[in-house]
Amino acid sequence: MAKILMKGNEAVAEAAIRAGCRLYFAYPITPQSELIEYMARMMPKVNGTFLQAESEVSAINMVYGAAGCGKRVMTSSSSPGVSLKMEGISYIAGAQLPAVIINVQRGGPGLGDIQPAQGDYFQATKGGGHGDYRLIVLAPASVQEFADMASEAFELADKYRNPVMILADGMLGQMMEPVEFKAPKTDEEIAELWKQHKDWCIQPNEDGDAKHHHEINSLEIDPLMLEKHVNKIYAKYAEIEKNEIRYEEYNISDDNEILCVAWGTASRIVKSAINELKKAGKSIGLIRPINVWPYPYEAVAKAIGPKVKQVYVFELNTGQMLDDVKIGVNGKVPVKFWGKVGGVVFTPAEIQAKLEECF
Amino acid sequence: MEIIATRPETLTKTPFTYCPGCLHGVAHRLIAEAIQEEGLINSMCGVAPVGCSVFAYKFFNFDMAEAAHGRAPAVATGMKRARPEMHVFTYQGDGDLAAIGTAEIVHAANRGEKISVFFVNNAIYGMTGGQMAPTTLPDMKTTTSPYGRNTDDIGFPIRVCELLDTLVAPYYIERVSLLSPAEIIKAKKAVSKAIKYNKEGRGFTFIEFVSTCPTNWGVDPVKSRDWAKENMLPFFKPGLFRDKGEGV
Ligand SMILES: Cc1ncc(C[n+]2csc(CCOP(=O)(O)OP(=O)(O)O)c2C)c(N)n1
Ligand code: SF4
Ligand SMILES: [Mg+2]
Numbered sequence: 001m002a003k004i005l006m007k008g009n010e011a012v013a014e015a016a017i018r019a020g021c022r023l024y025f026a027y028p029i030t031p032q033s034e035l036i037e038y039m040a041r042m043m044p045k046v047n048g049t050f051l052q053a054e055s056e057v058s059a060i061n062m063v064y065g066a067a068g069c070g071k072r073v074m075t076s077s078s079s080p081g082v083s084l085k086m087e088g089i090s091y092i093a094g095a096q097l098p099a100v101i102i103n104v105q106r107g108g109p110g111l112g113d114i115q116p117a118q119g120d121y122f123q124a125t126k127g128g129g130h131g132d133y134r135l136i137v138l139a140p141a142s143v144q145e146f147a148d149m150a151s152e153a154f155e156l157a158d159k160y161r162n163p164v165m166i167l168a169d170g171m172l173g174q175m176m177e178p179v180e181f182k183a184p185k186t187d188e189e190i191a192e193l194w195k196q197h198k199d200w201c202i203q204p205n206e207d208g209d210a211k212h213h214h215e216i217n218s219l220e221i222d223p224l225m226l227e228k229h230v231n232k233i234y235a236k237y238a239e240i241e242k243n244e245i246r247y248e249e250y251n252i253s254d255d256n257e258i259l260c261v262a263w264g265t266a267s268r269i270v271k272s273a274i275n276e277l278k279k280a281g282k283s284i285g286l287i288r289p290i291n292v293w294p295y296p297y298e299a300v301a302k303a304i305g306p307k308v309k310q311v312y313v314f315e316l317n318t319g320q321m322l323d324d325v326k327i328g329v330n331g332k333v334p335v336k337f338w339g340k341v342g343g344v345v346f347t348p349a350e351i352q353a354k355l356e357e358c359f
Numbered sequence: 360m361e362i363i364a365t366r367p368e369t370l371t372k373t374p375f376t377y378c379p380g381c382l383h384g385v386a387h388r389l390i391a392e393a394i395q396e397e398g399l400i401n402s403m404c405g406v407a408p409v410g411c412s413v414f415a416y417k418f419f420n421f422d423m424a425e426a427a428h429g430r431a432p433a434v435a436t437g438m439k440r441a442r443p444e445m446h447v448f449t450y451q452g453d454g455d456l457a458a459i460g461t462a463e464i465v466h467a468a469n470r471g472e473k474i475s476v477f478f479v480n481n482a483i484y485g486m487t488g489g490q491m492a493p494t495t496l497p498d499m500k501t502t503t504s505p506y507g508r509n510t511d512d513i514g515f516p517i518r519v520c521e522l523l524d525t526l527v528a529p530y531y532i533e534r535v536s537l538l539s540p541a542e543i544i545k546a547k548k549a550v551s552k553a554i555k556y557n558k559e560g561r562g563f564t565f566i567e568f569v570s571t572c573p574t575n576w577g578v579d580p581v582k583s584r585d586w587a588k589e590n591m592l593p594f595f596k597p598g599l600f601r602d603k604g605e606g607v
Binding site for chain 1: 368371400401402404406413416417420421422423424425426427430433434435436437438439440441442444445462463465466
């Protein structure tokens with residue numbers, strides 16, 4: 001298929017529909033509005049449900065209800081709205097439902113601004129909602145990757161019966177880049193997808209089985225039962241940590257004197273700086289976590305080559321992934337951080353200058 | 360021997376966990392009977408709230424979801440949209456529906472979601488031990504209004520049927536009482552109508568039950584009903600607000 005020039009927000013919406021998403025509930029917020037508007041236009045054309053909810057709280061609870069019926073369902077928002085979804089995300093994780101949530105991050109805290117930022121890393125990867133649960137978090141760095149992650153997110157959600165977040169930012173949402181889409185799933189393929197959940201989801205009792213009684217629930221009032229339930233979910237998370245670590249290695253070699261770690265939009269800017277410095281004969285590697293939970297701790301450790309004297313983390317926040325990098329590096333070499341906040345995006349020249357200071 | 364009354368198949372064999380004299384069990388029974396009578400056991404699903412009826416998902420013998428506090432109408436919306444071939448209801452208390460879940464119920468009603476909502480108004484937060492509800496009556500004492508509900512400070516009880524009756528979309532709205540056998544028989548008729556309309560996909564149907572909480576009101580079941588008749592019914596007047604099926 002030919003490539004189409006598209007905004008990230010629209011590309012991910014199109015890709016989600018192609019992946020078999022037929023239910024979408026959301027509340028408008030900048031900088032993700034093109035996403036909800038695309039869904040409003042396109043969902044009726046595939047006989048899907050588009051519903052503008054009264055709040056993000058309602059939208060995520062609609063997702064809970066639809067996911068409880070075993071169907072591919074998605075919601076999207078930006079930082080302040082995602083905070084409101086956290087209650088529902090905890091319930092979705094507790095009830096072990098498959099659902100996809102997109103966060104097109106903007107500057108925070110509070111109402112913040114509407115420019116690109118990466119300040120929701122802690123919220124997405126370390127909790128956000130209450131209780132012991134984990135979100136699978138995918139962090140795209142291009143419009144193509146943002147679109148590709150829609151189907152990946154649904155596959156992971158279905159496979160593990162767990163909420164999956166695509167953690168993008170206003171830059172990826174607003175920017176136009178060429179995208180190539182996968183062929184859309186046919187109605188028959190979508191019907192097959194729904195069937196994989198028939199053992200537990202809410203559905204008509206077609207054979208009139210007297211024992212049929214499915215419960216969508218996160219309540220276990222008996223502490224010993226809840227302990228068992230959480231342990232079961234954590235056994236699943238151990239599987240995810242084993243199977244779903246994804247990262248990109250860029251310019252990694254034994255000649256590296258600095259190892260950079262950056263994710264999403266920030267990683268692209270770091271790459272430009274690395275390329276510039278390469279021309280000047282300086283060897284710098286980059287690890288870009290593609291999934292930020294589960295996190296590629298070992299990949300970070302392994303990428304520290306014999307000559308690396310500094311690990312440098314660049315983020316569009318005050319240093320949130322930094323903690324994970326430190327866990328990976330485990331004291332082997334010093335870890336430095338530099339970032340910009342408030343929706344201000346650093347330039348390749350600024351990163352280059354920071355890196356040059358290390359030589 | 361002829362069996363003249365038995366547990367409807369729409370209820371599981373799990374015994375209710377309600378206090379003696381609590382009317383949640385009566386409300387469950389009416390809903391279960393109506394679902395059975397309309398032959399919907401295999402296509403019905405429900406949403407339990409957070410409140411004393413939190414375990415309703417164990418009591419109804421078909422697929423059930425347990426929602427976060429107040430969010431049942433949003434969860435039911437997601438279910439109905441995902442499975443339009445199914446019939447969906449929520450069961451909610453007054454704290455759940457008229458305080459934390461006010462936005463969800465108003466907007467589900469305003470969209471005319473094709474679901475039924477059963478609302479049990481006992482003027483108190485039963486489950487958490489008797490705190491003030493949005494429906495607590497003026498001067499009524501609760502653990503968080505120990506000197507009586509001061510309307511200058513915290514306002515008046517919310518009349519949910521009246522509030523929803525200002526909206527265009529709802530199809531059927533009625534307030535019934537569970538305070539005497541005669542009123543329970545009347546309530547059953549309203550519940551049956553809501554379930555029938557639900558079966559026919561007519562639109563949003565809403566039944567409010569005026570109920571009691573003997574435990575947290577600190578009175579025995581009989582006195583609680585007398586108190587409710589005297590104090591609740593004048594404020595929460597039973598009656599039909601809207602029935603588009605009958606042109607009302
Ligand atoms: C988000 C959240 N806030 C508070 C609670 C605590 N809580 C549980 S039940 C309840 C009140 C329920 O009262 P009501 O809806 O009137 O039901 P009843 O028990 O009277 O039937 C509250 C406040 C909770 N579970 N979740
Ligand atoms: S506390 Fe009140 S509402 Fe709850 S079960 Fe007991 S009597 Fe019923
Ligand atoms: Mg109550």
